Amino acid sequence: MSKKQTNFSKRLTPAKIALLYAVFAALWIMASGYLLSFMHGDPLFQHRIEIVKGLVFVGVTSYLLYWTLKGWRGSFNNGGMTRYGDITPPKTARLIVLFILLALLVPLLGFALVRIASLPERMLWLSVGAFFVIVVLSVLLLQFWYQQQCTYRFAQEAHSAAALAESEARFRALFNQAAVGVAQVNTLTGEFVRVNRKYCQMVGYSPAEMMTMTCQAITDPADLPINLSHIDALKTGALREFSIEKRYIHKNGQSVWVELTVSPMWEPGGDPDYHIAVVHDISGRKRMEEERQESQQFFRKIVSRLPGVVYQFCLRPDGSSCFPFASEAIRDIYRVSPEAVRDDAASVFAILHPDDYDGIVASIDASARGLTPWRYEYRVKFDDGTVRWLFGNALPQREADGSVLWHGFITDITERKNIEAKIRRMTNLYAALSQCNQAIVRCATETELFPQICRDAVQFGGMKMAWIGLVDPDSHWLQCAASFGDGVDYLDDIRISTDADSPFGQGPTGIALREDQPYWCQDFMHDPSTGPWHEQGRRYGWAASASLPLHQNGAVIGAFTMYSDVLNAFDDAERTLLLEMTMDIDYALNNFVQEAARKQMEAALCESEAFNVSVLDSLVQHIAVLDSDGVIVAVNKAWRQFAEDNGAPAGSLDSRGINYIRVCESAPHTIFGEEAAAGILAVLAGTMHTFSLEYPCHGPVERRWFVMHVSPLQGARRGVVIAHENITARKMAEESLKESEARFRVVFEQAAVGVAQVETASSRCIRINQKYCDILGYTREEMQGMAFIELTHPDDVAMDRRYKEQLNAGA
Numbered sequence: 111m112s113k114k115q116t117n118f119s120k121r122l123t124p125a126k127i128a129l130l131y132a133v134f135a136a137l138w139i140m141a142s143g144y145l146l147s148f149m150h151g152d153p154l155f156q157h158r159i160e161i162v163k164g165l166v167f168v169g170v171t172s173y174l175l176y177w178t179l180k181g182w183r184g185s186f187n188n189g190g191m192t193r194y195g196d197i198t199p200p201k202t203a204r205l206i207v208l209f210i211l212l213a214l215l216v217p218l219l220g221f222a223l224v225r226i227a228s229l230p231e232r233m234l235w236l237s238v239g240a241f242f243v244i245v246v247l248s249v250l251l252l253q254f255w256y257q258q259q260c261t262y263r264f265a266q267e268a269h270s271a272a273a274l275a276e277s278e279a280r281f282r283a284l285f286n287q288a289a290v291g292v293a294q295v296n297t298l299t300g301e302f303v304r305v306n307r308k309y310c311q312m313v314g315y316s317p318a319e320m321m322t323m324t325c326q327a328i329t330d331p332a333d334l335p336i337n338l339s340h341i342d343a344l345k346t347g348a349l350r351e352f353s354i355e356k357r358y359i360h361k362n363g364q365s366v367w368v369e370l371t372v373s374p375m376w377e378p379g380g381d382p383d384y385h386i387a388v389v390h391d392i393s394g395r396k397r398m399e400e401e402r403q404e405s406q407q408f409f410r411k412i413v414s415r416l417p418g419v420v421y422q423f424c425l426r427p428d429g430s431s432c433f434p435f436a437s438e439a440i441r442d443i444y445r446v447s448p449e450a451v452r453d454d455a456a457s458v459f460a461i462l463h464p465d466d467y468d469g470i471v472a473s474i475d476a477s478a479r480g481l482t483p484w485r486y487e488y489r490v491k492f493d494d495g496t497v498r499w500l501f502g503n504a505l506p507q508r509e510a511d512g513s514v515l516w517h518g519f520i521t522d523i524t525e526r527k528n529i530e531a532k533i534r535r536m537t538n539l540y541a542a543l544s545q546c547n548q549a550i551v552r553c554a555t556e557t558e559l560f561p562q563i564c565r566d567a568v569q570f571g572g573m574k575m576a577w578i579g580l581v582d583p584d585s586h587w588l589q590c591a592a593s594f595g596d597g598v599d600y601l602d603d604i605r606i607s608t609d610a611d612s613p614f615g616q617g618p619t620g621i622a623l624r625e626d627q628p629y630w631c632q633d634f635m636h637d638p639s640t641g642p643w644h645e646q647g648r649r650y651g652w653a654a655s656a657s658l659p660l661h662q663n664g665a666v667i668g669a670f671t672m673y674s675d676v677l678n679a680f681d682d683a684e685r686t687l688l689l690e691m692t693m694d695i696d697y698a699l700n701n702f703v704q705e706a707a708r709k710q711m712e713a714a715l716c717e718s719e720a721f722n723v724s725v726l727d728s729l730v731q732h733i734a735v736l737d738s739d740g741v742i743v744a745v746n747k748a749w750r751q752f753a754e755d756n757g758a759p760a761g762s763l764d765s766r767g768i769n770y771i772r773v774c775e776s777a778p779h780t781i782f783g784e785e786a787a788a789g790i791l792a793v794l795a796g797t798m799h800t801f802s803l804e805y806p807c808h809g810p811v812e813r814r815w816f817v818m819h820v821s822p823l824q825g826a827r828r829g830v831v832i833a834h835e836n837i838t839a840r841k842m843a844e845e846s847l848k849e850s851e852a853r854f855r856v857v858f859e860q861a862a863v864g865v866a867q868v869e870t871a872s873s874r875c876i877r878i879n880q881k882y883c884d885i886l887g888y889t890r891e892e893m894q895g896m897a898f899i900e901l902t903h904p905d906d907v908a909m910d911r912r913y914k915e916q917l918n919a920g921a
Contacts (some may be wrong), residue, residue, distance in 0.1 A: 121324035259602030291389035302323035314361030330357035418521030463489035499527040550698040559591035568595040580668035591807040622657040654679040732834035740771035815841040
């Protein structure tokens with residue numbers, strides 16, 4: 111139906127038609143009455159004419175009205191009812207207008223001709239008869255024409271109905287056989303009007319069951335609010351269609367995921383009535399997504415348990431880089447989030463240690479060029495000053511756009527590095543302790559010993575700088591006696607006092623001197639006591655320091671101060687070793703005093719016997735003078751006191767007249783006695799210039815060691831001077847050193863990591879623990895003497911040589 115016909119149908123209702131008919135009839139009767147009275151003045155004639163006119167008009171118009179309404183009724187019976195409840199007018203509605211013209215104009219023309227032409231009365235009747243004939247012929251002609259129009263229209267409608275039925279059949283076939291679920295739904299109630307087979311299969315209900323249900327009833331309650339909100343938007347016109355993913359509740363109770371697309375069936379601006387719902391089963395896709403999410407969660411769970419970060423690193427052709435993927439552990443490793451480095455890795459490169467930055471960049475470039483595995487140990491330094499050691503291991507691949515993508519793993523090896531550093535420090539300290547003991551044996555004075563001790567602490571002990579200061583007893587100021595290492599120039603103007611009230615006595619060394627206790631400064635740059643020297647510490651790289659008091663004859667005479675470039679460098683084991691080193695230095699200082707005293711006594715003995723006796727008595731050593739036969743001719747006070755302390759009879763404390771050689775030969779410790787006797791005879795015979803022998807002489811409650819020095823008596827008189835010196839303290843220190851070395855060997859052998867001692871010049875393995883052998887798969891005998899380079903992977907040989915050269919150069 112055209113828009114014009116639709117508007118006409120809206121205007122022409124049955125009530126309006128009846129009203130038009132009444133108006134037309136009234137007008138015609140009034141007009142014809144006035145015209146008749148105008149033409150003829152006889153009342154009886156006018157009455158007759160009025161009766162005939164009325165009957166003819168009623169008959170004709172009733173007949174025409176019958177056929178008109180019959181045509182409309184036929185249209186109504188064939189579906190002509192409009193959606194507004196009105197009768198759809200036929201296409202022959204124009205017949206009404208033609209009828210009005212004929213019925214009104216023909217008699218009026220006849221009446222006018224009779225009046226104007228003054229025709230006789232019979233002409234009037236002829237005019238009326240002609241009017242009747244014209245009307246009847248017109249009506250018959252119009253009826254025939256109208257029936258032809260109705261027949262043609264009905265044929266068209268029948269053809270359209272057949273086409274519509276065929277289209278409806280095709281639509282039903284397409285609707286029912288569609289590969290997706292399709293349903294017509296009442297928008298206002300949610301009831302199903304029509305559903306296809308696929309829709310029923312998705313939810314498990316039959317079509318008959320679906321006709322009794324609503325779409326809300328089969329929707330998962332969790333998805334119902336969003337579904338209804340979209341329907342409301344569709345009703346108000348805010349949406350013309352929508353698509354959502356939702357769940358239906360299957361008849362068996364399971365959830366079915368679908369993609370729902372809804373389109374309205376009403377025109378824009380019209381009242382909502384029905385809509386079409388198209389659903390696509392996406393349960394398989396959802397299951398795949400859930401499985402993928404479970405797989406990703408499982409992967410993330412595994413990755414989260416790893417002691418490091420699993421990552422992808424991309425180096426683009428323009429030189430920029432990023433981490434397309436990084437596990438959550440990157441927050442601990444680099445203190446950044448995975449999102450922060452997904453597009454740009456600049457924040458990671460910003461925290462690389464300045465000393466390692468160039469090496470890292472070079473290693474990445476080398477791996478990218480050759481597509482070789484990337485393995486590198488490096489440091490990162492955070493804003494708070496924290497430094498961590500990391501180890502990266504990744505495999506590269508070339509991408510289609512020319513970029514290089516690494517897949518790898520980065521782990522924190524700070525603890526391992528700390529253990530390695532501790533082992534190195536312990537090894538260095540043992541080496542320094544050994545060198546210190548050798549220096550004590552070789553050196554005869556403080557002037558010789560102190561520089562050697564400082565040098566050994568730096569070169570063998572791994573310290574940055576070491577110095578020894580002695581206290582001036584008068585001024586209480588500390589004077590530098592020896593120093594070695596980086597930063598010794600700062601000692602030129604150093605002022606340290608033992609006075610507690612002096613501002614120069616508040617540093618670590620001053621406190622150690624004053625309190626006679628070691629002062630361990632584990633963080634030099636943040637310890638308040640080192641405040642005046644922070645600038646020097648920053649300049650020379652001092653991270654920790656130790657100040658140990660030195661003693662001579664039990665009194666504090668100075669301090670041994672060392673500086674390390676490692677924070678918290680002095681743990682319990684290292685403190686023990688340094689304290690042992692200090693004890694050895696104390697022992698040497700005491701020996702220097704005793705040696706000086708001994709030499710003074712010997713010089714005085716040459717001047718006078720009395721003086722010699724006085725001197726001998728003042729010595730702490732047990733001294734006896736033997737003649738050429740080995741008989742004791744003189745002893746000092748210490749000898750007599752020793753004899754008394756060890757239970758000798760009161761009359762034999764002097765020991766003079768006793769053949770000391772025979773006493774030695776008959777001593778319980780046969781080996782030492784015989785060796786002592788032989789040495790005395792050799793000196794008496796002149797075959798040996800001097801003779802010394804260390805021997806044990808344990809008492810009932812204590813262990814003691816002595817050293818016997820035999821030297822020829824100077825002058826014309828032949829004989830020897832024997833001096834027994836108590837070396838118990840030194841022996842105890844040596845035993846302690848041996849025990850420390852034994853503990854070191856145990857730690858060395860039982861270490862959880864592989865440890866080896868390598869000769870620097872030849873790179874030969876000198877000492878290897880079992881863990882090292884287990885790691886490399888060699889026996890200890892196979893590895894003994896092997897070159898360290900033979901055990902290194904070919905890819906790492908160049909790096910090892912570079913490190914060795916830096917180590918040899920002291921870098």
